[in-house]
Amino acid sequence: MARQVQFDQLGGPEVLTVREVAIDAPGPGEVLIRVEAIGVNRAEVMFREGSYFLQPALPSTLGYEAAGTVEALGAGVTVFAEGDSVGVVPAFSMNDYGTYGDHVIVPASAVVPRPSNVDPVTAAAVWMAYVTAYGALIDEGGLRPGDHVLLTAAAGGVGLAAIQTARRIGAVPIATTRGADKRQALLDAGAAHVIVTDEEALPARIKEITHGDGVRLAFDPVAGPRVDTLAEAIAPGGKLLVYGALDPRPTPLPNAAFYPDLSTSMFTMFRVTRDGERLRRAVAFVNAGLSDGSLTPVVDRTFDLDDVAEAHGYMESNAQTGKIVLTVGHHVDAS
Incomplete structure (x- = not known):
C-alpha cells in the first residue's frame, strides 16, 4: 500500500x-x-x-x-x-x-x-524550475554572456532559477515584481536590477538600464495583453518567450502598430524533458551548478x-x- x-x-x-x-x-x-x-x-x-x-x-x-x-x-x-x-x-x-x-x-x-x-x-x-530556466534561456533563447534578460514575476521558483541560470553564464538578469516587498529578496537572489511595476514604468526603466538598447530576451509567465508593454522593452531582433498564463485574458501578438522587430513564442519545458538529448544536457548543466554552488x-x-x-x-x-x-x-x- x-x-x-x-x-x-x-x-x-x-x-x-x-x-x-x-x-x-x-x-x-x-x-x-x-x-x-x-x-x-x-x-x-x-x-x-x-x-x-x-x-x-x-x-x-x-x-x-x-x-x-x-x-x-x-x-x-x-x-x-x-x-x-x-x-x-x-x-x-x-x-x-x-x-x-x-x-x-x-x-x-x-x-x-x-x-x-x-x-x-x-x-x-x-527540476521544474531549473529545466524550464535552462531550456528557455540557454537551449532555446540562446542567451549569451553580457546579454540583458528580463524576468517577469520573478519571485516564483522558475523566476529565481532563471536569475541564477543567467548569472551562471554571465548574463545580466533584470527581475520584475509588482510590489516593493519582494525587491530585496530578488536582489539577494542575484538579480542585477529589480523593477517594481506598481511604481515604475517598465519600458523606460529597461531603456535606462540597457542604455537605450533593450533586453535581448524577455521570459514571461503572465501573458495577457501586457505583452505589448514587454515588447517595448526588447531590443531589435530580440525574443519574447511566454511560459505561463497567470493572466487568463487572451494574449495577442505584440502590437503591430509600432512593428516590433522581435520573435514571440510559447515555451514549455516538455520540449526539453521529452527529448532525451536536450534533457541530458539540461541535467548536466543543473547538476554541475548544484555541485559547484552556482545553482541553489x-x-x-x-x-x-x-x-x-x-x-x-x-x-x-x-x-x-x-x-x-x-x-x-x-x-x-x-x-
Missing part, C-alpha cells in the same frame, strides 16, 4: 485528500520510487482547478517532480539500480503518472540521478504530505518567494 494524494472533483485546495492505495509493481520502462520530498508547482494548482491545458481524468492524482530512492525497476530499465538516489523531472502527463505520494511509479525516462551531496528537499525544488534553489517553506491542501493554499496566496516543497513524514519551515 502507498499513501497518495487524489481528488475527485475540480475545485480549491480542499478537494485534495491523502488516501491509502494499492500500488502495483512497476511495468516495463517504469520505476517505483520511495519518495522523500515533492516539489509543488503552479501547474498542479491549475490542474486541480481545471484551468491547466490538460483536464484531469477524475479521480486523479497529480505532481510533476520529486526526490527519493529507487525501490524497484520495471522490465527493460537498466540505467538505475535499487537504492539509487534520484529525482523525477516533468516528462509525463499527470493523467498517466503523479508524484504526490510516499511511493509512486513513474516512467524511467523521467528519472534522473541525484548528486550524493544534494538533499531530498533541494532536489525536489530543482530557494525553498520558501515545506509542508508535510498530509498538509497538501494547506500547501496549495499557500501557493495561491502568492506570499512565497521561492519553492514550496512537500516532505514525507515531517514538517519544516525554511528560512
